[in-house]
Amino acid sequence: LHVKYSHEKYEPSVFIAMNHMKQLPIEKETLAHELQELLQANNPIRTIDCFDISHFQSSYLVGSCVRFTNGYPDKNNFRRFKIRTLTEQNDYAALHEIVSRRYKNPADLPDLVLIDGGKGQLSSVRNLFPQALFVSLAKREETLYTPRHPEGILLDPKTSTGKTLIALRDYAHHFAVTYHKLRRHKNLAPKSTKT
Numbered sequence: 001l002h003v004k005y006s007h008e009k010y011e012p013s014v015f016i017a018m019n020h021m022k023q024l025p026i027e028k029e030t031l032a033h034e035l036q037e038l039l040q041a042n043n044p045i046r047t048i049d050c051f052d053i054s055h056f057q058s059s060y061l062v063g064s065c066v067r068f069t070n071g072y073p074d075k076n077n078f079r080r081f082k083i084r085t086l087t088e089q090n091d092y093a094a095l096h097e098i099v100s101r102r103y104k105n106p107a108d109l110p111d112l113v114l115i116d117g118g119k120g121q122l123s124s125v126r127n128l129f130p131q132a133l134f135v136s137l138a139k140r141e142e143t144l145y146t147p148r149h150p151e152g153i154l155l156d157p158k159t160s161t162g163k164t165l166i167a168l169r170d171y172a173h174h175f176a177v178t179y180h181k182l183r184r185h186k187n188l189a190p191k192s193t194k195t
Contacts, residue, residue: 035165048069050114051115052172063083139169
């Protein structure tokens, strides 16, 4: 599914990472190695997918996945999902479903999978693909949970790595909320009647 995407629908703060990259003398390869060091990964981090869930009182459950490559949005690899297996809110099960669906072909796995949420959200998906690196980022105090930091570490939003991961998380959140609102408005719109 290719998603038509409009930057104007999203808050300017979502683009902190890209603006930061333009303003500072930091190369894409430097960021990839800084992320590798932060996450203690085996390889530089160049491609990152971020997932989020959106709903309204357990209705119109949807999910999103956005991909960034070298710190920039890769719109051809954006995905949005209607949650098929749930009728009530369960973020853990919803994440499990959409991550499973996104990577039916393991070749699609990025260098890093970032989940919007905390320890519970991460636990619901991290064992789906043992070959992939999964982390989660909670909005409260920007706490990052990784395999090396199961109790979480505070992410510094002033660093290039911090700005990038926070921007990805926010980007996925807005993408999911926009899709949720689209589905909700379509269902709530009055039906035309023929006379």
